[in-house]
Amino acid sequence: MIKSLEDILFNACKNKVGFYRSEYFKIWFHKEYPDMIQHHLLGSYTSIKTSDYCSIPVTHQQHQIAESDKSQFAIDNLPLMLQAMIKYIIHLENKIKELESETIQTN
Numbered sequence: 840m841i842k843s844l845e846d847i848l849f850n851a852c853k854n855k856v857g858f859y860r861s862e863y864f865k866i867w868f869h870k871e872y873p874d875m876i877q878h879h880l881l882g883s884y885t886s887i888k889t890s891d892y893c894s895i896p897v898t899h900q901q902h903q904i905a906e907s908d909k910s911q912f913a914i915d916n917l918p919l920m921l922q923a924m925i926k927y928i929i930h931l932e933n934k935i936k937e938l939e940s941e942t943i944q945t946n
Contacts, residue, residue, distance in 0.1 A: 849910035853881040859890040867930060868923070872896035878905055880913050880920050892927070895919045 842850075868877050868891075875896035881889040895916050897905060905912040 843910065845910040845914050849881070849913050852913070853889060856881050856889045856893055858888070859892060861891045864891050864894075864927060867927060868894060868896070871923075871926065871930075876902050878902055880905075880916055882909055882913075892924060893920055895923055 865877065876899060877891075877894045878897040878901070879888040879891070879893060880895050881893050896919075905916075
């Protein structure tokens with residue numbers, strides 16, 4: 840069976856991501872997007888979700904759409920995944936700045 844370009848791109852990304860779990864990321868994610876569902880954009884392998892970092896916030900309806908056409912949904916939402924990653928990186932950088940500031944004040 841010939842796969843679509845979307846399927847090829849989706850699988851290429853999925854094969855490189857890995858299975859990184861992060862409780863800290865999940866806690867941040869649910870605080871940042873309290874009314875949304877965490878959707879692992881690149882799916883899973885045999886019921887094991889791919890990296891938590893490759894998640895996007897979705898509504899229940901969007902989650903159903905994602906399950907019906909995984910490849911196209913993932914490609915369409917890669918920018919949203921990158922935005923969520925960048926927000927998390929900024930959050931972590933701010934935490935580092937807070938810690939550095941506390942260290943300077945105690946010295």
